[in-house]
Amino acid sequence: MKKDKHGCDLNTCLMCRLCLKDWLPAIEAHRTNYVLNKGQLLFSEHDAVTGIYFIYSGKMKVHKHWSKDKELIVRFAKSGDIVGHRGIGTELVYPVSATALEPTTVCYVELSFFKSTLKVNNELLYELMMFYARELQESEKKMRNLAHMSVKGRIATALSMLQEKFGTNKEGHINLQLSRQDLASYTGTTYETAFRMMNELINDNAVEVSGKNIRIINQEKLHKLSQEHMEE
Amino acid sequence: MKKDKHGCDLNTCLMCRLCLKDWLPAIEAHRTNYVLNKGQLLFSEHDAVTGIYFIYSGKMKVHKHWSKDKELIVRFAKSGDIVGHRGIGTELVYPVSATALEPTTVCYVELSFFKSTLKVNNELLYELMMFYARELQESEKKMRNLAHMSVKGRIATALSMLQEKFGTNKEGHINLQLSRQDLASYTGTTYETAFRMMNELINDNAVEVSGKNIRIINQEKLHKLSQEHMEE
DNA sequence: CGCATCCTTGATGACACTCAATAATGGTGG
DNA sequence: CCACCATTATTGAGTGTCATCAAGGATGCG
Structure with a gap:
């Protein structure tokens, strides 16, 4: 499996396709890096969606809340993965929360900038679409398992x-x-x-x-x- | 809610955005209409994906198989909905089956043609991506309900x-x-x-x-x- | 050292699945 | 039109899985 200089898997890492690290200086204005401690919340359900995150390093869980002390972990994410893309949809409100499982660095990209990038960069958009498609397949497999296993x-x-x-x-x-x-x-x-x-x-x-x-x-x-x- | 001349909801009907009915005659070579009886299978899990379907009229269920007589219905679809998009992913194999719940007419579009349309038509691709995003949100809501309700x-x-x-x-x-x-x-x-x-x-x-x-x-x-x- | 949190285990009961038996329904052919 | 079979609906009884409650043990921390 080919890795790029960030250590990400080139086949799945959309961040690398977007090439945030090496892009025009213009992009600098639209991205910020955040460092999270273990257990720290990146965003929470019902928060307004203002951007999307790419994980540079570390691991996170994406979970859906349920009655005070119950939750369902929907997905785990590691370096190279996107987080917060579930917020993209009709309503700009996160349907899930994301929490760091260990010290984690994420790169935040403004939603408006990300969206306008998608409008221009057809290849990136195509990859993102494929990514959603795979996520959907995963989700439904898990759903069936939950129901019948x-x-x-x-x-x-x-x-x-x-x-x-x-x-x-x-x-x-x-x-x-x-x-x-x-x-x-x-x-x-x-x-x-x-x-x-x-x-x-x-x-x-x-x-x-x-x-x-x-x-x-x-x-x-x-x-x-x-x-x-x-x-x- | 605005309806177009096919009776579809303009906000959600990708078929109408693709405008299959009115497009260049060239598209004719790449699409076919199929009429399904009640209970008839459109495609089945593990079938090879060769195209994507748009429902003109009728209703379908999309379901995931499980041990001879058990299944999980993943989604219902009605006129204007897409079916078979779950087959798009890394492997070109359907992870689900689709069955007509009543007499149904679908429009089949060759995958290669559909894909090349996506490459060109950025707006359509964007809509498709958003559609997947919504589907994913739905799927995960259902997953949580399955687990905790x-x-x-x-x-x-x-x-x-x-x-x-x-x-x-x-x-x-x-x-x-x-x-x-x-x-x-x-x-x-x-x-x-x-x-x-x-x-x-x-x-x-x-x-x-x-x-x-x-x-x-x-x-x-x-x-x-x-x-x-x-x-x- | 005391408190708090997490881990570990047992007992109990409820929800829902399975099996089974009967009733209703619908379709088919004589 | 009716007898027949196949499928689907309805209900009951039994059972198993798993959630809940509770209580004791371990571990960490101030």
Whole structure:
């Protein structure tokens, strides 16, 4: 996979296509960098949308709020990903929130500037459209899983997906510190159930856990759990 | 709401923006009309994507398959809507199926032609991007509901949404003949549960049912059920 | 050292899925 | 027009999964 000088994946990183770093000085007036601490909120549901964000480094979660202490994590984002694009639509109000999972640097681009760029840069617009299309496919796959899969199966798929997205570090752990609470929110279940299911996966010798680090031992087994109840 | 001569809503109907009916004769070579009977499949999951469809008249369901007799209805579509756009992405394989719910006429446009149109017609591309953005927002709202809402609440929201989308006919019925099976698939539950919940809604004096026709009596009550367990 | 937060585990109950049996409906052919 | 079969509707009973509640243990922090 080709990487550019920012360390982003050239195939998916729209930021690089927009080429914010190297563009005309004119763009400087329309972008700002923000540094976020772990746990810091970038934007919140019902906030007005004023721009769009590109993640330079770090990791974030995008989540949808639900009754004080419940949420659904809709997506994780890492360096090279866009955040805040869900705000683009008929109403300029975020339907989701975004929170940093670790120290994160984002590049903010004014919406009006971004939009006028899209009007001019057909290729970028095309890429953005394709990006939405893929997101939509993902979203609907997840929706079906939520509707028809057991919690254990959902956790299994979630772990596989996370490993695929974030890769593993030198210890073989999934390259993302994920609290049980976040795992629960991502799979649409409660803290306790997520905990119990993780224990089952450990007993099944499918994964190994030390603290917040998760290592997938038996990819096969996880995959089998994902396929359960699923006959083509 | 402004309607064009095809009877489509000018704000949402991409077909009209593309102006298939009135365009250069050249386009004729790249489009075909198909007429579908009730229950007829337009395309199926895992089929290769060769084009995109615009609905002239009729209604369809877009659904995602799951183990022989289970499915999740992802979306309903009516005249003026696009179908098959979910196939656009990295892989040219449909992630969903589309089935006519009543006699339906669709207009098929070759993918290569559609894509090259997008490359040229920036405005159309922009609209398409916005359309995806809205679809994504919808999808994620539905996802959260699926995760955190009771079946009764989901059915209540589903009925409200269907009335909003399809409107009512002169008898005040929702303008869509929906089988219980489809209602169940749309709300991610089983036939029997959907049936029971509908009965509860009838006892609550929220809706009235005669055959496959549904009339919403108490919009307030449905809305309240949708909001249950939901505190901002 | 005391408080607060997070983790861990058990018990309980509700919601919703499954299975099953019967009733209604609709379509088909004689 | 009716008998027949196939499909769809309706209802009940049983069961399992998972959310909720509660309480004790661990961990961190001032």
